[in-house]
Amino acid sequence: MDDGWKLNVSFTDHSHSGCVKALALSDKNILASGSSDETIRLFNLGSNIEMGSLLQHQGSITAIAFHGGLHMFSCSEDGTICIWKASSWECIKTLRGHKGPVRSISVHPSGKLALSIGGDKTLRTWNLITGRAAFVTNLKTAADLVKWSPDGSTYAVVTDKNVSIYQVETASVSYKIQCNFRIHCIDYIQSGMLALGGEGGTVELYNLVKQEKCLEYSTNTNRIKGMSCLHCQHDTNDRHFVVTASSDGMLKVWDTNITNCGAQLVAEVDTKFRLTCLTVSPKKHVKHKEATRVSADNKEIISHTTKNKYIDVKDKDLKLKTSKRKSENSDVPNKRLKPKKTKHSQLKPQKSTCKGSTELTSVKKSKKGKRKRKVSKD
Numbered sequence: 001m002d003d004g005w006k007l008n009v010s011f012t013d014h015s016h017s018g019c020v021k022a023l024a025l026s027d028k029n030i031l032a033s034g035s036s037d038e039t040i041r042l043f044n045l046g047s048n049i050e051m052g053s054l055l056q057h058q059g060s061i062t063a064i065a066f067h068g069g070l071h072m073f074s075c076s077e078d079g080t081i082c083i084w085k086a087s088s089w090e091c092i093k094t095l096r097g098h099k100g101p102v103r104s105i106s107v108h109p110s111g112k113l114a115l116s117i118g119g120d121k122t123l124r125t126w127n128l129i130t131g132r133a134a135f136v137t138n139l140k141t142a143a144d145l146v147k148w149s150p151d152g153s154t155y156a157v158v159t160d161k162n163v164s165i166y167q168v169e170t171a172s173v174s175y176k177i178q179c180n181f182r183i184h185c186i187d188y189i190q191s192g193m194l195a196l197g198g199e200g201g202t203v204e205l206y207n208l209v210k211q212e213k214c215l216e217y218s219t220n221t222n223r224i225k226g227m228s229c230l231h232c233q234h235d236t237n238d239r240h241f242v243v244t245a246s247s248d249g250m251l252k253v254w255d256t257n258i259t260n261c262g263a264q265l266v267a268e269v270d271t272k273f274r275l276t277c278l279t280v281s282p283k284k285h286v287k288h289k290e291a292t293r294v295s296a297d298n299k300e301i302i303s304h305t306t307k308n309k310y311i312d313v314k315d316k317d318l319k320l321k322t323s324k325r326k327s328e329n330s331d332v333p334n335k336r337l338k339p340k341k342t343k344h345s346q347l348k349p350q351k352s353t354c355k356g357s358t359e360l361t362s363v364k365k366s367k368k369g370k371r372k373r374k375v376s377k378d
Protein backbone atom coordinates (compact mmCIF):
# COMPACT_ATOMS: atom_id res chain seq x y z
CA MET A 1 0.00 0.00 0.00
CA ASP A 2 1.25 3.49 -0.89
CA ASP A 3 2.41 5.30 2.25
CA GLY A 4 1.68 8.71 0.72
CA TRP A 5 -2.09 8.38 1.18
CA LYS A 6 -3.95 9.17 4.37
CA LEU A 7 -7.61 9.30 5.45
CA ASN A 8 -8.81 11.88 7.99
CA VAL A 9 -12.21 12.73 9.44
CA SER A 10 -13.71 15.92 8.01
CA PHE A 11 -17.04 16.51 9.79
CA THR A 12 -20.08 14.80 11.29
CA ASP A 13 -23.78 15.50 10.93
CA HIS A 14 -26.77 13.95 12.73
CA SER A 15 -29.82 14.76 10.65
CA HIS A 16 -31.67 11.66 9.50
CA SER A 17 -33.73 9.57 11.88
CA GLY A 18 -33.49 6.50 9.63
CA CYS A 19 -30.98 4.57 7.55
CA VAL A 20 -29.29 6.59 4.80
CA LYS A 21 -29.90 4.78 1.52
CA ALA A 22 -28.84 7.25 -1.17
CA LEU A 23 -26.23 9.97 -1.69
CA ALA A 24 -25.59 12.34 -4.59
CA LEU A 25 -23.36 15.35 -5.13
CA SER A 26 -23.96 18.19 -7.59
CA ASP A 27 -21.47 20.22 -9.62
CA LYS A 28 -22.05 23.08 -7.18
CA ASN A 29 -20.83 20.99 -4.24
CA ILE A 30 -24.33 20.39 -2.82
CA LEU A 31 -24.70 17.00 -1.15
CA ALA A 32 -28.14 15.34 -1.01
CA SER A 33 -28.85 12.35 1.24
CA GLY A 34 -31.99 10.20 1.14
CA SER A 35 -33.16 8.04 4.01
CA SER A 36 -35.81 5.60 5.16
CA ASP A 37 -37.29 8.50 7.14
CA GLU A 38 -38.78 9.70 3.80
CA THR A 39 -36.76 12.92 3.75
CA ILE A 40 -33.93 14.35 1.65
CA ARG A 41 -31.32 16.42 3.47
CA LEU A 42 -29.21 19.05 1.72
CA PHE A 43 -25.69 20.11 2.68
CA ASN A 44 -23.43 22.82 1.31
CA LEU A 45 -20.01 21.20 1.45
CA GLY A 46 -18.27 24.42 0.53
CA SER A 47 -19.33 26.11 3.78
CA ASN A 48 -20.14 22.90 5.75
CA ILE A 49 -23.70 24.04 6.44
CA GLU A 50 -26.91 22.01 6.42
CA MET A 51 -29.31 23.77 4.07
CA GLY A 52 -32.50 21.99 5.10
CA SER A 53 -34.79 19.09 4.20
CA LEU A 54 -37.17 18.22 1.36
CA LEU A 55 -40.49 16.56 2.16
CA GLN A 56 -42.29 15.22 -0.90
CA HIS A 57 -42.16 11.41 -1.01
CA GLN A 58 -44.43 9.11 0.99
CA GLY A 59 -41.90 6.30 1.22
CA SER A 60 -38.21 5.56 1.76
CA ILE A 61 -35.85 7.36 -0.61
CA THR A 62 -34.15 4.73 -2.78
CA ALA A 63 -31.98 6.78 -5.16
CA ILE A 64 -30.89 10.35 -5.88
CA ALA A 65 -29.19 11.75 -8.99
CA PHE A 66 -28.08 15.22 -10.09
CA HIS A 67 -27.79 16.49 -13.63
CA GLY A 68 -25.20 19.20 -13.48
CA GLY A 69 -26.04 21.84 -10.91
CA LEU A 70 -29.53 22.67 -12.15
CA HIS A 71 -31.78 19.70 -11.40
CA MET A 72 -31.99 16.83 -8.93
CA PHE A 73 -33.91 13.58 -9.36
CA SER A 74 -35.19 11.46 -6.48
CA CYS A 75 -37.12 8.21 -6.45
CA SER A 76 -38.89 6.40 -3.66
CA GLU A 77 -40.73 3.29 -2.60
CA ASP A 78 -43.99 5.22 -3.16
CA GLY A 79 -43.53 4.63 -6.92
CA THR A 80 -42.84 8.25 -7.89
CA ILE A 81 -39.88 10.17 -9.31
CA CYS A 82 -39.52 13.82 -8.32
CA ILE A 83 -37.62 16.43 -10.33
CA TRP A 84 -36.30 19.30 -8.22
CA LYS A 85 -35.07 22.71 -9.29
CA ALA A 86 -31.70 23.07 -7.60
CA SER A 87 -31.90 26.86 -7.20
CA SER A 88 -35.22 27.17 -5.33
CA TRP A 89 -35.54 23.45 -4.42
CA GLU A 90 -39.10 23.31 -5.72
CA CYS A 91 -40.54 20.05 -6.99
CA ILE A 92 -41.26 21.09 -10.57
CA LYS A 93 -42.48 17.68 -11.79
CA THR A 94 -43.56 14.31 -10.40
CA LEU A 95 -43.22 11.35 -12.75
CA ARG A 96 -45.74 8.59 -12.15
CA GLY A 97 -46.02 5.24 -13.89
CA HIS A 98 -44.32 2.54 -11.84
CA LYS A 99 -46.76 0.29 -9.98
CA GLY A 100 -44.23 -0.51 -7.28
CA PRO A 101 -41.14 0.97 -5.65
CA VAL A 102 -38.67 2.74 -7.92
CA ARG A 103 -35.30 1.14 -7.25
CA SER A 104 -32.87 3.10 -9.43
CA ILE A 105 -32.68 6.08 -11.77
CA SER A 106 -30.05 7.33 -14.22
CA VAL A 107 -30.08 10.54 -16.28
CA HIS A 108 -28.64 10.68 -19.79
CA PRO A 109 -25.59 12.97 -20.14
CA SER A 110 -27.63 15.22 -22.44
CA GLY A 111 -30.27 15.70 -19.77
CA LYS A 112 -33.07 14.90 -22.20
CA LEU A 113 -33.73 11.29 -21.16
CA ALA A 114 -33.85 9.30 -17.94
CA LEU A 115 -34.09 5.59 -17.18
CA SER A 116 -35.79 4.13 -14.12
CA ILE A 117 -36.03 0.60 -12.72
CA GLY A 118 -39.05 -0.49 -10.71
CA GLY A 119 -40.20 -3.41 -8.63
CA ASP A 120 -43.00 -3.90 -11.17
CA LYS A 121 -40.51 -5.59 -13.57
CA THR A 122 -40.37 -2.63 -15.95
CA LEU A 123 -37.64 -0.40 -17.36
CA ARG A 124 -39.11 3.01 -18.17
CA THR A 125 -37.60 5.60 -20.50
CA TRP A 126 -38.65 9.16 -19.63
CA ASN A 127 -38.68 12.12 -22.00
CA LEU A 128 -37.55 14.92 -19.71
CA ILE A 129 -38.49 17.59 -22.23
CA THR A 130 -42.19 16.64 -22.18
CA GLY A 131 -42.13 15.09 -18.70
CA ARG A 132 -43.77 11.89 -19.87
CA ALA A 133 -42.87 8.23 -20.28
CA ALA A 134 -41.51 7.61 -23.78
CA PHE A 135 -41.16 3.84 -23.66
CA VAL A 136 -41.77 0.94 -21.29
CA THR A 137 -39.74 -2.26 -21.43
CA ASN A 138 -41.08 -5.33 -19.65
CA LEU A 139 -38.40 -7.39 -17.91
CA LYS A 140 -38.55 -11.07 -17.00
CA THR A 141 -37.50 -10.32 -13.43
CA ALA A 142 -37.32 -7.14 -11.40
CA ALA A 143 -33.99 -5.38 -11.95
CA ASP A 144 -31.93 -3.66 -9.26
CA LEU A 145 -29.78 -0.99 -10.95
CA VAL A 146 -29.55 1.03 -14.15
CA LYS A 147 -26.61 3.18 -15.29
CA TRP A 148 -25.88 5.29 -18.37
CA SER A 149 -22.37 5.28 -19.85
CA PRO A 150 -20.47 8.61 -19.76
CA ASP A 151 -20.97 9.16 -23.51
CA GLY A 152 -24.61 8.03 -23.44
CA SER A 153 -24.15 5.37 -26.14
CA THR A 154 -24.93 2.41 -23.84
CA TYR A 155 -26.56 1.67 -20.52
CA ALA A 156 -26.31 -1.22 -18.09
CA VAL A 157 -29.15 -2.99 -16.30
CA VAL A 158 -28.35 -5.18 -13.27
CA THR A 159 -30.55 -8.12 -12.29
CA ASP A 160 -29.25 -10.17 -9.37
CA LYS A 161 -26.03 -11.79 -10.73
CA ASN A 162 -26.43 -10.63 -14.34
CA VAL A 163 -25.69 -7.41 -16.23
CA SER A 164 -27.22 -6.57 -19.61
CA ILE A 165 -25.52 -3.91 -21.76
CA TYR A 166 -27.97 -2.15 -24.08
CA GLN A 167 -26.87 -0.36 -27.24
CA VAL A 168 -28.83 2.85 -27.87
CA GLU A 169 -28.46 2.73 -31.67
CA THR A 170 -29.92 -0.76 -31.98
CA ALA A 171 -32.13 -0.61 -28.85
CA SER A 172 -31.09 -4.17 -28.03
CA VAL A 173 -28.78 -6.09 -25.72
CA SER A 174 -25.25 -6.12 -27.11
CA TYR A 175 -23.47 -7.91 -24.25
CA LYS A 176 -24.48 -10.03 -21.26
CA ILE A 177 -22.33 -10.50 -18.17
CA GLN A 178 -22.85 -13.34 -15.72
CA CYS A 179 -21.16 -13.21 -12.31
CA ASN A 180 -20.82 -15.77 -9.54
CA PHE A 181 -21.97 -13.26 -6.91
CA ARG A 182 -24.90 -10.95 -6.35
CA ILE A 183 -24.13 -7.49 -7.73
CA HIS A 184 -24.79 -4.52 -5.43
CA CYS A 185 -23.07 -1.69 -7.29
CA ILE A 186 -21.70 -0.75 -10.72
CA ASP A 187 -19.90 2.21 -12.24
CA TYR A 188 -18.27 3.10 -15.54
CA ILE A 189 -14.53 3.73 -15.37
CA GLN A 190 -14.89 5.06 -18.90
CA SER A 191 -17.43 4.55 -21.67
CA GLY A 192 -16.00 1.18 -22.71
CA MET A 193 -15.07 -0.10 -19.26
CA LEU A 194 -17.50 -1.23 -16.53
CA ALA A 195 -16.68 -2.12 -12.91
CA LEU A 196 -18.86 -4.46 -10.80
CA GLY A 197 -18.93 -5.15 -7.05
CA GLY A 198 -21.07 -7.13 -4.66
CA GLU A 199 -21.15 -10.17 -2.39
CA GLY A 200 -17.81 -11.67 -1.42
CA GLY A 201 -15.90 -8.39 -1.83
CA THR A 202 -14.79 -9.06 -5.41
CA VAL A 203 -14.34 -6.31 -8.03
CA GLU A 204 -14.54 -7.24 -11.70
CA LEU A 205 -13.72 -5.00 -14.67
CA TYR A 206 -15.15 -5.68 -18.12
CA ASN A 207 -14.09 -4.32 -21.50
CA LEU A 208 -17.39 -3.65 -23.25
CA VAL A 209 -15.76 -3.15 -26.66
CA LYS A 210 -13.92 -6.48 -26.67
CA GLN A 211 -16.70 -8.03 -24.54
CA GLU A 212 -14.37 -9.72 -22.10
CA LYS A 213 -13.32 -9.55 -18.45
CA CYS A 214 -10.00 -7.76 -18.20
CA LEU A 215 -9.41 -7.61 -14.44
CA GLU A 216 -10.58 -9.24 -11.21
CA TYR A 217 -9.31 -8.64 -7.69
CA SER A 218 -10.49 -9.18 -4.11
CA THR A 219 -10.95 -6.32 -1.65
CA ASN A 220 -10.72 -8.78 1.29
CA THR A 221 -14.13 -7.67 2.57
CA ASN A 222 -17.42 -9.49 2.99
CA ARG A 223 -19.69 -7.37 0.79
CA ILE A 224 -19.25 -4.26 -1.39
CA LYS A 225 -22.25 -1.97 -0.95
CA GLY A 226 -20.95 1.09 -2.77
CA MET A 227 -18.43 1.71 -5.53
CA SER A 228 -17.39 4.76 -7.53
CA CYS A 229 -14.71 5.41 -10.11
CA LEU A 230 -12.47 8.48 -10.33
CA HIS A 231 -10.36 9.81 -13.16
CA CYS A 232 -7.41 11.97 -12.09
CA GLN A 233 -4.45 13.52 -13.86
CA HIS A 234 -1.14 12.80 -12.15
CA ASP A 235 1.80 14.55 -13.76
CA THR A 236 1.42 13.64 -17.43
CA ASN A 237 -0.40 10.35 -16.84
CA ASP A 238 -4.10 9.66 -16.45
CA ARG A 239 -4.93 7.58 -13.41
CA HIS A 240 -8.13 5.69 -12.65
CA PHE A 241 -9.20 4.98 -9.07
CA VAL A 242 -11.91 2.63 -7.80
CA VAL A 243 -13.32 3.47 -4.37
CA THR A 244 -15.17 0.69 -2.52
CA ALA A 245 -17.32 0.80 0.62
CA SER A 246 -18.07 -2.48 2.37
CA SER A 247 -20.62 -3.67 4.89
CA ASP A 248 -17.85 -4.52 7.35
CA GLY A 249 -16.90 -0.85 7.53
CA MET A 250 -13.86 -0.88 5.24
CA LEU A 251 -13.35 2.03 2.86
CA LYS A 252 -10.63 1.40 0.26
CA VAL A 253 -9.09 3.25 -2.67
CA TRP A 254 -7.59 1.25 -5.54
CA ASP A 255 -5.25 2.59 -8.20
CA THR A 256 -6.45 0.70 -11.27
CA ASN A 257 -4.20 0.31 -14.29
CA ILE A 258 -6.44 -0.36 -17.27
CA THR A 259 -3.56 -0.83 -19.74
CA ASN A 260 -1.64 -3.42 -17.72
CA CYS A 261 -4.78 -4.84 -16.04
CA GLY A 262 -3.65 -4.40 -12.45
CA ALA A 263 -4.89 -2.81 -9.22
CA GLN A 264 -2.96 -1.49 -6.22
CA LEU A 265 -4.41 -0.56 -2.83
CA VAL A 266 -3.32 3.02 -2.06
CA ALA A 267 -5.51 3.90 0.94
CA GLU A 268 -7.88 2.24 3.39
CA VAL A 269 -9.62 2.92 6.68
CA ASP A 270 -11.73 0.86 9.05
CA THR A 271 -14.70 3.14 9.82
CA LYS A 272 -16.18 0.61 12.31
CA PHE A 273 -19.61 1.24 10.79
CA ARG A 274 -21.88 -0.60 8.43
CA LEU A 275 -21.51 1.33 5.17
CA THR A 276 -24.57 1.46 2.92
CA CYS A 277 -23.84 3.74 -0.06
CA LEU A 278 -21.21 5.94 -1.67
CA THR A 279 -20.98 8.82 -4.15
CA VAL A 280 -18.10 10.57 -5.90
CA SER A 281 -17.63 14.23 -6.73
CA PRO A 282 -18.57 14.86 -10.37
CA LYS A 283 -15.86 17.51 -10.78
CA LYS A 284 -14.14 17.27 -14.13
CA HIS A 285 -10.47 17.73 -15.07
CA VAL A 286 -9.34 17.41 -11.47
CA LYS A 287 -5.58 17.43 -11.10
CA HIS A 288 -5.11 17.16 -7.36
CA LYS A 289 -8.36 16.49 -5.53
CA GLU A 290 -11.57 14.49 -5.91
CA ALA A 291 -14.28 13.99 -3.32
CA THR A 292 -16.27 10.95 -2.27
CA ARG A 293 -19.20 10.54 0.09
CA VAL A 294 -20.21 7.30 1.79
CA SER A 295 -23.20 6.49 3.98
CA ALA A 296 -23.63 3.76 6.55
CA ASP A 297 -26.07 2.18 8.96
CA ASN A 298 -25.55 0.30 12.23
CA LYS A 299 -28.34 -2.09 13.22
CA GLU A 300 -27.14 -2.16 16.82
CA ILE A 301 -28.38 1.38 17.42
CA ILE A 302 -31.88 1.01 18.82
CA SER A 303 -32.78 4.69 18.58
CA HIS A 304 -32.10 4.60 14.81
CA THR A 305 -30.48 8.02 14.97
CA THR A 306 -28.44 8.51 11.81
CA LYS A 307 -24.92 9.82 12.33
CA ASN A 308 -23.17 10.75 9.09
CA LYS A 309 -19.38 10.98 9.19
CA TYR A 310 -17.21 12.35 6.42
CA ILE A 311 -13.63 11.27 5.87
CA ASP A 312 -10.95 13.03 3.80
CA VAL A 313 -8.14 11.41 1.89
CA LYS A 314 -5.46 14.08 1.67
CA ASP A 315 -2.19 14.06 -0.29
CA LYS A 316 -1.56 13.54 -3.96
CA ASP A 317 -4.67 13.49 -6.18
CA LEU A 318 -7.58 12.32 -4.07
CA LYS A 319 -9.92 13.57 -1.38
CA LEU A 320 -12.41 11.12 0.08
CA LYS A 321 -15.34 11.69 2.39
CA THR A 322 -17.64 9.15 4.03
CA SER A 323 -20.87 9.19 5.94
CA LYS A 324 -21.98 6.53 8.37
CA ARG A 325 -23.87 5.67 11.53
CA LYS A 326 -21.62 5.56 14.56
CA SER A 327 -21.45 2.50 16.80
CA GLU A 328 -20.90 2.57 20.54
CA ASN A 329 -17.38 1.12 20.35
CA SER A 330 -16.14 3.44 17.62
CA ASP A 331 -12.80 5.14 18.10
CA VAL A 332 -13.38 7.70 15.34
CA PRO A 333 -13.61 11.24 16.76
CA ASN A 334 -17.04 12.81 16.56
CA LYS A 335 -16.80 16.28 15.07
CA ARG A 336 -20.12 18.06 14.78
CA LEU A 337 -21.03 20.14 11.75
CA LYS A 338 -21.34 23.70 13.08
CA PRO A 339 -23.28 26.36 11.17
CA LYS A 340 -21.97 29.88 10.98
CA LYS A 341 -23.54 32.41 13.33
CA THR A 342 -25.75 35.08 11.82
CA LYS A 343 -28.54 37.33 12.96
CA HIS A 344 -31.06 36.16 10.43
CA SER A 345 -32.00 32.89 8.82
CA GLN A 346 -30.49 32.32 5.41
CA LEU A 347 -33.17 29.93 4.19
CA LYS A 348 -36.85 30.59 3.79
CA PRO A 349 -39.58 27.97 3.19
CA GLN A 350 -40.25 27.44 -0.50
CA LYS A 351 -43.63 26.68 -1.99
CA SER A 352 -43.94 23.43 -3.90
CA THR A 353 -45.76 23.17 -7.21
CA CYS A 354 -46.56 19.49 -6.60
CA LYS A 355 -48.60 17.64 -4.03
CA GLY A 356 -46.96 17.40 -0.68
CA SER A 357 -44.71 20.00 0.79
CA THR A 358 -41.18 21.25 0.35
CA GLU A 359 -39.56 22.23 3.62
CA LEU A 360 -36.29 24.07 3.94
CA THR A 361 -35.34 24.15 7.59
CA SER A 362 -32.78 26.75 8.56
CA VAL A 363 -29.97 25.85 10.91
CA LYS A 364 -29.63 29.44 12.16
CA LYS A 365 -31.70 31.23 14.72
CA SER A 366 -32.68 34.89 14.46
CA LYS A 367 -32.55 37.14 17.47
CA LYS A 368 -35.86 38.46 18.69
CA GLY A 369 -35.88 42.21 18.79
CA LYS A 370 -38.43 44.57 20.34
CA ARG A 371 -40.17 47.06 18.12
CA LYS A 372 -41.05 50.51 19.44
CA ARG A 373 -44.28 52.09 18.30
CA LYS A 374 -44.39 55.76 17.54
CA VAL A 375 -47.43 57.55 18.92
CA SER A 376 -48.38 60.71 17.13
CA LYS A 377 -49.88 63.54 19.05
CA ASP A 378 -52.89 65.36 17.70
